Amino acid sequence: MMEKSSLTSFIGECNRMCPVDEIKMRIKEELVHPLEKVFKAGKLINDPDLMVKEYSRSAAGRHEIPTQDLRPSPVLLSTVEYLLGRVSVVEGRPWSEVYDFIFDRLRAVRQDMTIQEMEGQEATTLLEYIVRFYIYSGYRLCEEKFDRFDPKINDQHTQECLKQLLSLYTTCHFCPENRAEFESLYLIFNLGQAEALQHYYELPKDLREHKLVKRSYMLSVAYYFGNYINVLKCLKSPCFTRHPLVLCAFHRNLTQLQRRALKVMSHGYSSKALKYPVQHLADLLWFDSLSVCVTFCEVCGLQVKGDESVLFLKSSFSDPEKVQPVHISGIDSLLCQQSLGTLLLGKDKPFDLTSLRQSLDNIGLPQNQKIAFSKNLSDGKNYKPKSGRGRGRGRGLSSKEDNYARSEVQLVGKNQGQKWNSDSKNHEPCTKEDGTISDFKALNQYGSSNHTNISARATKEMWKMDTSCDQNAKRTQFYKEQEVNFTHECWEDELFTEEDMKVT
Known part of the structure; x- marks a missing residue:
């Protein structure tokens, strides 16, 4: 049997986010994605520095993997931080398109890993970033149509990365500082699943005693035994509201919880003479409005009288085949309290193109492996790609498909917070007039029709980043200054303080 050391002979030699051969091929074939371009001189132009390796399936009959196309762990870390800290906050395009692009590029990252x-701290950090992105995307795009976002595929990739990450935790020889967060995410993502509950008892004792992990386990047990109201009450505690991604992971189970709770109530309150207040039911089961609650009840076969009361009958309840999930305003508000880059990376790291280029140039590879661009890079003359690349999610767009591109692409820097419209056509930041946010505290005030709205005015400022860099002999014309404008998003968000999230 071959030793493991003889099998792990592949070490990446590419010190760029995208291999040179792929850059040439995609520029020649006009497969450069609009998010890999910069706005200059009134139009979008290709920028090889912003191009990221796209995912491609292994070619049949291919026995060798060129190491010059593989990116080592430092380059992969810089690439993922660029995608999540910079591309994820791009303006001017639907976020579903941004998701498709990042989804494809992260898949290529996992392929290189x-x-x-790859093992060790670099691998765990990369998977932590990727898991956060999948879970956040699953919540943010939950109202999208199926042709623009497939939640099943997103959940499959989330599950794969979570299990791979937990497996690395058990074999690593260091103490990951974020392990409690992701153990909790695994329990909540797989709410009530026997495999996840069994995994809890395989954890070290100190980790089982961690407050977040222990409460996540107790919440999963409550869901397993059908104590749905207790599950919703526990989620309003500061232990969970301090971790909004945990609430995003729970959201995938919310529709099923609401359906099961209504089924139990249909059996328990089955009577033609009993009228159950709709407002109380909406507060109890986390429906944002009376209209959403009424629509959900009607889909389940329950009769609603005048938007005021629900008539529970055992014989009238029917399990709907599929119910479209919706955003929860309380979760939206918690997500808005920090920038998207901070939420996904777990740290506040404004991204600078100049620092990215310098970090990639100083990876520490041997000098003979450093990549130098030639002047014919942009037109791809006399170049034949080694193998065709697949065009899956996030593929490059042709020149005709790119005609719909916006006249200007603005990347967001340090944003105070972020909120989006639930309109599936464009996910752009909302203003205060777009809608009010009801907090979790109001969910506990049964019979109350007025939710408490707490406003916090965002500080208005302009933030610009200088992307110029010194000219030197090693850089070609594509390393010259790119005119990229950065602005600070400023709008009024209705946010919650920690005190407002406490359950009375």
Whole structure:
């Protein structure tokens, strides 16, 4: 049997986010994605520095993997931080398109990790970033149509990365500082699942005693035994509201919880003479409004009289085949309290193109492996790609498909917070007039029709980043200054303080 050391002979030699051969091929074939371009001189132009390796399936009959196309762990870390800290906050395009692009590029990152059999702290950090993105995306795009976002595929990739991450935790020889967060995410994402509950008892004792992990386990047990109201009450505690991504992971189970709770109530309150207040039911089961609650009840076969009371009958309840999930204003508000880059990376790290280029140039590879661009890079003359690349999610767009591109692409820097419209056509930040946010505290005030709205005015400022860099002999014309404008998003958000999230 071959030793493991002989099998793990692949070490990446590419010190860029995208291999040179792929850059040439995609520029020649006009497969550069609009998010890999910069706005200059009134139009979008290709920028090789912003191009990120796209995912491609292994070619049949291919026996060798070129190491010059593999990115080592430092380059992968810089690439993922660029995608989540910079591309994820791009303006001017639907976020579903941004998701498709990042989804494809992260898949290529995971492919490079698998080929190189990466382990250790770098691998765990990369998977932590990726899991956060999948969970956040699953919540943010939950109202999108199926042709623009497939929640099943997103959940499959989330599950794969979570299990791979937990497996690395058990084999690593250091103490990951974020392990409690992701153990909790695994329990909540797989709410009530026997496999996840069994995994809890396989954890070290100190981790089982961690407040967040222990409460996540108790919440999963409550869901398993059908104590749905207790589950919703526990989620309003500061232990969970301090971790909004945990609430995003729970959201995938919310529709099923509401359906099961209505089924139990249909059996328990089955009577033609009993009238159950709709407002109380909406507060109890986390429906944002009376209209949403009424629509959900009607889909389940329950009769609603005048938007005021629900008539529970055992015989009238029917399980709907599929119910479209909706955003919860309380979760929206918690997500708005920090920038998207901070939420996904777990740290406040404004991204600078100049620092990215310098960090990639100083990876520490041997000098003979450093990549130098030639002047014919942009037109791809006399170049034949080694192998065709697949065009899956996030593929490059042709020149005709790119005609719909906005006249200007603005990247967001340090944003105070972020909120989006639930309109599936464009996910752009909302203003105060777009809608009010009801907090979790109001969910506990049964019979109350007025939710408490707490406003916090965001500080208005302009933030610009200088992307110029010194000219030197190693850089070609594509390393010259790119005119990229950065602005600070400023709008009024209705946010909650920690005190407002406490359950009375």
